[in-house]
Amino acid sequence: MTRRAKWLAILCALASGVGAQEQRAATSDPAAVSIPLRAGASLESVLVALNARGFRIVYSSALVLPTMTLREVPTATRIDELLREILTPWNLRAVHAANGDWLIVSYAVPTTTAEVSIDDDRFETIETIDVTASRTRLATAGASETFLDREDVQRMPHLADDAVRMLKILPGVTGGDFTAALNIRGGRREEALLSVDGAEIHNGFHFRDIDGALSVLDTNLVQGIDFITGGMTAEYGDYMSGVVGLQSRRPTPDDEYRNGLGISFVSAYGRTSGTFADDRGSWLVSARRGFLDVLTERVVADDETLTPRYTDVFGAANFELGERSSLAARVLMSDDDLKFITDDEGDDIDSAGTGRSAHLWFEFDHGWTDALQMNTLVAVATVNQKRDANGADDERFSILRSDNDFRFLDLKQDWSWALGDHHLPRWGFNVNRQEGDYDYALVSRITDPLVTPVPIEIAYGTDMDVRVNKFGAYASWRSRITDALTAEAGARWDSYEYPDQLKFDVVSPRLNFVYDFGLANEWRAAWSVVYQPQAANELQVEDNITQFFEPERSEQFVIGYTRRFKRGMTLRVDVYEKNYSHLRARFENLLDPIQLIPEGAADRVRIDAPEARAHGVEVTFRRDAERGLSGWVSLSIAEARENVEGDWQSRSWEQEQTLAFGSSWTGTHWNVSLAGLFHSGTPTTFIGIETTPLPGGGTGVAGVVGERNADHMAPYTRVDLRANRDVQLRNSKLSLYLEVTNLLNSRNECCVENYHLEPGRNNSVFLDTEIGYYLPMLPSFGIQWEF
Amino acid sequence: MVRHVGTQFQVHVAGNNTRVRVREGRVLLTRATGTPTDIAAGDELRVAGEDMQWQRGLPSFGTDWEWSAGIAPALEIENRPLAEFVTWMAREHGWQIQYRDETLQHRTLDIRLHGSLDQLDAAAMLERVALVTGVSLMAREGVLWVGGRAQ
Numbered sequence: 043m044t045r046r047a048k049w050l051a052i053l054c055a056l057a058s059g060v061g062a063q064e065q066r067a068a069t070s071d072p073a074a075v076s077i078p079l080r081a082g083a084s085l086e087s088v089l090v091a092l093n094a095r096g097f098r099i100v101y102s103s104a105l106v107l108p109t110m111t112l113r114e115v116p117t118a119t120r121i122d123e124l125l126r127e128i129l130t131p132w133n134l135r136a137v138h139a140a141n142g143d144w145l146i147v148s149y150a151v152p153t154t155t156a157e158v159s160i161d162d163d164r165f166e167t168i169e170t171i172d173v174t175a176s177r178t179r180l181a182t183a184g185a186s187e188t189f190l191d192r193e194d195v196q197r198m199p200h201l202a203d204d205a206v207r208m209l210k211i212l213p214g215v216t217g218g219d220f221t222a223a224l225n226i227r228g229g230r231r232e233e234a235l236l237s238v239d240g241a242e243i244h245n246g247f248h249f250r251d252i253d254g255a256l257s258v259l260d261t262n263l264v265q266g267i268d269f270i271t272g273g274m275t276a277e278y279g280d281y282m283s284g285v286v287g288l289q290s291r292r293p294t295p296d297d298e299y300r301n302g303l304g305i306s307f308v309s310a311y312g313r314t315s316g317t318f319a320d321d322r323g324s325w326l327v328s329a330r331r332g333f334l335d336v337l338t339e340r341v342v343a344d345d346e347t348l349t350p351r352y353t354d355v356f357g358a359a360n361f362e363l364g365e366r367s368s369l370a371a372r373v374l375m376s377d378d379d380l381k382f383i384t385d386d387e388g389d390d391i392d393s394a395g396t397g398r399s400a401h402l403w404f405e406f407d408h409g410w411t412d413a414l415q416m417n418t419l420v421a422v423a424t425v426n427q428k429r430d431a432n433g434a435d436d437e438r439f440s441i442l443r444s445d446n447d448f449r450f451l452d453l454k455q456d457w458s459w460a461l462g463d464h465h466l467p468r469w470g471f472n473v474n475r476q477e478g479d480y481d482y483a484l485v486s487r488i489t490d491p492l493v494t495p496v497p498i499e500i501a502y503g504t505d506m507d508v509r510v511n512k513f514g515a516y517a518s519w520r521s522r523i524t525d526a527l528t529a530e531a532g533a534r535w536d537s538y539e540y541p542d543q544l545k546f547d548v549v550s551p552r553l554n555f556v557y558d559f560g561l562a563n564e565w566r567a568a569w570s571v572v573y574q575p576q577a578a579n580e581l582q583v584e585d586n587i588t589q590f591f592e593p594e595r596s597e598q599f600v601i602g603y604t605r606r607f608k609r610g611m612t613l614r615v616d617v618y619e620k621n622y623s624h625l626r627a628r629f630e631n632l633l634d635p636i637q638l639i640p641e642g643a644a645d646r647v648r649i650d651a652p653e654a655r656a657h658g659v660e661v662t663f664r665r666d667a668e669r670g671l672s673g674w675v676s677l678s679i680a681e682a683r684e685n686v687e688g689d690w691q692s693r694s695w696e697q698e699q700t701l702a703f704g705s706s707w708t709g710t711h712w713n714v715s716l717a718g719l720f721h722s723g724t725p726t727t728f729i730g731i732e733t734t735p736l737p738g739g740g741t742g743v744a745g746v747v748g749e750r751n752a753d754h755m756a757p758y759t760r761v762d763l764r765a766n767r768d769v770q771l772r773n774s775k776l777s778l779y780l781e782v783t784n785l786l787n788s789r790n791e792c793c794v795e796n797y798h799l800e801p802g803r804n805n806s807v808f809l810d811t812e813i814g815y816y817l818p819m820l821p822s823f824g825i826q827w828e829f
Numbered sequence: 830m831v832r833h834v835g836t837q838f839q840v841h842v843a844g845n846n847t848r849v850r851v852r853e854g855r856v857l858l859t860r861a862t863g864t865p866t867d868i869a870a871g872d873e874l875r876v877a878g879e880d881m882q883w884q885r886g887l888p889s890f891g892t893d894w895e896w897s898a899g900i901a902p903a904l905e906i907e908n909r910p911l912a913e914f915v916t917w918m919a920r921e922h923g924w925q926i927q928y929r930d931e932t933l934q935h936r937t938l939d940i941r942l943h944g945s946l947d948q949l950d951a952a953a954m955l956e957r958v959a960l961v962t963g964v965s966l967m968a969r970e971g972v973l974w975v976g977g978r979a980q
Contacts, residue, residue: 086943093944100944102911104962139957143944147960770970 085110101146199762206257213660213676219816221253225695228656228682229283245399245425248378272600273568276516276532282596293324299828306824323361352378366409393431413460423450437490440642447479466520474512476578486642492745504583511539540590566602584641591626610666622654633794651684673705692725692751725751755791774829787819912937929976
């Protein structure tokens, strides 16, 4: 059986498992309503009649008043449509709970609240139906389905209060311990869009020198995370693998606490917020200062000093201009500073790197009518990255100076127009201007005798300015074809202009389907073509490449099935296939990807792989519970390969089998959360030596490098623990937590840090390799005071 | 013999050991050889043979009592006042009730609930009743706050 045929067989097997259910739904529609109604009848009498027919409607006399009557005879024949028709004139609405109950609530009530998730799917309008194939919502208020609510996100273990890091245990995500950036379903890290409140963040991670160890928004500011790993609709362009959409906390008049102060082993932060103009406006200011010394002391050797410092400042203001218009402003500034000094017998490294960025953006929302909505966002950003490093060891010597500046101007506008309950055309455009000033120089000498008999001299530099213009437009049409089937067809056109009159125009079609049969089952499917252009800040000057390349292309197919069981249990299965083409060459370090001057190292290799493919199956089982034990467990089987001169090699972030879980126990006073990640070893490359007897005595030694990524590191195991306790004070709240990353102190292999020849018996020699490891056990403690 | 005197309590018997914990009201424990022992709300008495061990001032809520709420028959809310629901919830979970103000307390007598809350846990019941009445219900640290926390 071919590989493609195997995937199809899996899909067919999944389809056959639910076919019977689908047939039952088609023959008897439980949502059909047939009761005689007359104008002038009281609303309450209609609800009583509906309850008598078996619809489980919960309401009260506080909202459903005796004076409320039917103004006209309703025409709807389905329960959801009927409730909407009779309730809307009285500013009431019905939300559909996960167990099938209908709750009659005030129109102002959100569909999901902190205490209990209410599944509003069956009452969705054409505007709110989610057709994205693989989306995971975390902590999102108002979402139809939330994987973890906001409290859970804060309670789950997440190193250094970094919300993005928490995503690394979700199915389809790989990437190792060191970086906060995500490899999504076999894609490179650069393929994930990171946005905050709708704006693209061009420098989303601190400490570029150590692989982007932290994201720039801390968990305390996060209201929700919209995490898309496949099946992106037409409004998303330029990123092939996914979207990490962070929504910041939005102050409301009902907030119990408006201020917060916190301190932990790794950071200190403060937050204040409020409302103004009779609660039509709100504001929030937050600042965080981070000091990872406590953590890095456990990671680096005794004779090394690593001092990472970082600062973030976030400000937000929102104002309702009227019933149909709102204006929002955001500012996000980040600053990081990393110094690394080591001086032992073999190594001598002195390195400093800084990163600074500032993003400012404004968003204007306007409803021209109830059906026609417009959103406009304009953003400016500046990014500066500096590196200054000297390093010498037995095998090489490097000096690096780099000072790169980037400026970004982004404008985008999105429109949607609801044509009744069955059609939703959407369209929009984006205009982006990016400028980069590169000033980069590297001098390096590789003297490793296993690599080269004579020293390899490397010296190059780049001092150039670049400008990139992007223009994109998209249109899509969403239709509710039947009550159960909704489809969206769309396409986007993008144009990219680079220096030297280099210009590319690409078209990306998208198709998404969601089939909802009954409350318990749902199918999703998507086919899409996505292009990713090279951004102005992605010129590969570190490896002496000073030209831009054509956009990379990915064609993706995703199919997903969700089944909801009683007692808050859900099963979700996603199957995906991605085929990449037009990939530009990239550079990696074969043995150790975490080095301060990776581009000057002996293991630096160029990978010319114009094609790649990734496919996998992700199975997630989840249980929600308000108290007691809740959580999820997921199993992912995946393959991510790339074609290097006809040889399909594993991509360096491939994880063939992954088991992950997150569990949370909530008692009266305590919450204890445990998260685990177990996966097969990541690919690595064999290195060894060949010895040859020399004429006249002695032994000649030459290094041998095996096929790239044909070997694997040992399997990876990590369990993290976090215990939270809230202490209610008179008018404030204290929250304490204790977190232990890598509770079992597992020695997880990450890389080959060093190698050297050692004398063996009988005048022989052997190659001794030093394995590097991911994070050891890291305890942390924090306290937060909200008032 | 443990005599029920109109109350909420739990009895745990393992071998020669008996533990009686009282949440509400009082309980008389009569041993075969002795006089009745009166156990009041918030008290726990452990008896092993002739030994008696007291623990007093125990909270009436928390994980030790949650099991009892789990096996309690569901409240039929159809056309029952919100005040009755609040009282029932507080009793089943050992919470105290705190109304935001007197006006709201009177209003909860007038608000009638309709429908069913079968097979829901406490948090879900509170959530749903709060949604359909527009009256905030929040349980924290053994207190059921009705209409929001008093300032």
